[in-house]
Amino acid sequence: MSENNSFEMSKHYTPQQVEDKWYAKWEQAECFHSQIDADKKPYTIVIPPPNVTGKLHMGHALNNTLQDIMIRAKRMQGKNALWQPGTDHAGIATQNVVERELKKDGMHRDDLGREKFIERVWDWKEEYGASILNQLKKLGSSCDWSRERFTMDEGLSKAVRTVFVRLYKEGLIYKGRRLINWCPKDHTALADDEVEHEDKNGKLWHIKYPIKDSSKFLTVATTRPETMLGDTAIAVHPDDERYTDLVGTMVILPIVEREIPIIADDFVDPKFGTGCVKVTPAHDPTDYECGLRNNLEQIIVIGPDGTMTEAAGKYQGLERFRCREKLVEELEAKKLLEKIDEHPHSVGHCYRCNTVIEPYLSEQWFVKMKPLADKAIAATEAKKVNFHPQRWESVYLSWLTNVRDWCISRQIWWGHRIPVWYCEDCGEEIVEEADPTECPKCKSSNLKQEEDVLDTWFSSALWPFSTLGWPEKTEDLKYYYPTNTLVTDRGIIYFWVARMVMMGLHFMKEVPFSDVYIHGTILDEFGAKMSKSKGNGIDPIVMIEGGTQQRLGSEFKCEGYGADAVRYTLAALTTEGQDIKLSPTRFEMGRNFINKVWNASRFVMMNLTEIELDNTEIKTEELEFEDRWILSRLNEVIYDTSNAIDNFRFIDITKAIYDFTWRDYCDWYVEMVKSRLKSGGRSSVVAGRVLAWVLDNLLRLLHPIAPFFTEEVWSELGKIAPNRGLGANSAKAGEFIMLESWPVIVEELRNTDIEESMNRVQNVVRAIRNIRAKFNIPHNDKVPAVINAANEKFVDSIKNCVDQICLQAVAENIELGVNLDKPKLAASEVLDGAQVFVPLSGFMDVELEKKRVGKDLKVKEKSLNALKAKLHNEGFIAKAPIEVVEREKERKIELTRQIQELKEMAASLESEN
């Protein structure tokens, strides 16, 4: 669009022509940039850093839309808004991606070696790592890209090392040989919360273990027979009288032929199975604990790659599940298998690759959690961190309360290598921030760094302060930390939110953010989680730009709704904490609304170019009825919108703006002002200025939700109506709406009397329109009408609006007053405070009208009866607040009047028949 040719604005808004242009302008003008400004309060959000391997999905689109709404609103509200962006190195996920690429070339990471492989990953990151950030830009995200960080960049790596070394020296990081969760495919340890449990229909094998020096057997039940090769005891409950005599004697472990003791331990549930449990300390967490208590040997029979070890004897080298089959066959052959039961139980899977997790005994690094968790619990209970919706607080607290030590070492290559060195000569363990060159103890330079890297979440936990320059004592940290709001999904409350709180408190002595907003999860139209494997995802970029995608087994084509429509729709679907069932067509809601505002803007600009706008002050007394009404409503919607933003009520933000724009501004104000615009003169100037001012305000309110659209329209409006205010020569606006100030409430413009009058006008107009529709009056035929008011107050409140009523209802010769007679052959509607008659002459259908009146009478009599009963209730009169009782009494009087009028109408119709 070029200057002053708004007549050529297309009937439909086309986002594709607008969005990239504005994003480039914003970036060029550094609109997203935030820097320290002592005169302004900061408002900071750190982005949940997407994985560098990531592709924008609907969850991201929702998450970032909500963050951008908050950031843009606060920026307009005068805060120094910083949205800190960046990406996460995503250890296992990224390593897997690059390994898959290598595989295509027939290579394995071992072929390259550690250094070359890591180089390869960095290359991959440089090439593809920014793609998800570019997608965030398509969404309109106003992140300060000049501050973009990566969890493995230099500064953040330094933060990681500092944290590790300090925690180590404080005794909060230690190395230990423990039973941990092992993924045989990714070949690494995992933290407890990285294991996903799935219910499976498994089997329970009952195996007979011969008792030594006896012909009898003890039967144990197991879901994992292959682990029996590593059994080192049989346990029974100490009080289980069936076995008291056997405790202390031995059984022969079948196949292996090892003698193992029968021990007593109260973890055994005597009611389950036979009450005898095989104990495999190296392959089961419960058995591990039992083994420690009873000093049992730990025999590792399954190796890190998921195949059986040398200790498995003849089964050595067999894959674990293949071994299970073979072993069961052998037991069966030896008649040692008593029975096999169906047994549903939960099986742990790797959250990255879905492989069945193997409990594995190995040396790993751990963070001692209790001291850190205690601080987080205390801070949360002191309301330093507030969850929205609040119920997530208890979920988070119960995790913190029961948290176990965090296994942070990973046996992969891509990540922060643990800053621990071992002296090859004297065995000294050296833990330093800087790479050591010699052993402090024996001065040897023969040092070897720990092979393991840290869990990805270790660096994510530092995100709110590491991105602001920590461990340096930066001004940014002083100014922006603690941040304000964290917006995320419930899925990472443990992984991320809790750990950030712990680390923030420990290293910064302050919580990292005061509010945590947990939004719902996006589901497909059937209520299922979106996933790659189900193919039910909706690609946000396709929704924004248009294109095709494979979905639910067929090709799905989308014209492209634009980022604003996508954002609007997502915000409109965001109710406090509810999951969102989404289908592609739901974005029509946003598209239609944006298009409606587009057309309203088009109307305004078309008209503004036709009238001589001036820069004089619009005096209050020059405002006409509808002007005063829309300005009053505008103030209300500013209040409601601001309030909704402060309370994270995203659906309420959209609803307030939608209703005001569509129902008030378009349906009524624009319609009421049309004739004035054509009439010329001062009245048209006033109307034009009010139209522009209200549009300007509503664009500002809408901007956080629909940034591209509002920027485009606002800039066009500025060309036609440079004076945005109602005052004389109001201050000239800036270049970008995104940097404009948030609309301010002007109390003097609130006018409840006008709103009440307008309500009456609308009711009268609707009544006439209703009658017109029911009796099929051609839409250009003006009808006469009689408004028989119940009192003078009603007459006074709308008497200046009679012409307007005529215009809106396509009526003429309206008679307004009290005690007016019903005209002949008229239809009527009874409203609060008045009865409207429309004489119909040739269109009159007495039978139809009798039906209408009868129906209305029935409904009203029913509510009157209910109301009478209520008012006869002594309890109600005595206990309900006076206002409520008074209101009901007035309502009764009004209803009685209406019923009376309906009855008279009915009688009159009878006589006309």
Add this chain to the structure above:
RNA sequence: GGGCGUUUAGCUCAGUUGGCUAGAGCACCUGCCUUACAAGCAGGGGGUCACAGGUUCGAGUCCUGUAAUGCCCACCA
């Protein structure tokens, strides 16, 4: 096994501290291409608020229980 949600119109959902006749979008019916908008305008139909008790003058809203459904946690060998 424990914890937390959800159940309101044909569909998807609002309904903030209990209080006027329970709302919206989509879908549906009727009439309109009325020079901002058919992605639209005007009018309309449609709900024993899952069920059963209870508290209260008054319950969609609070309490107890039941049923369906979903999510999370848990050492169910």
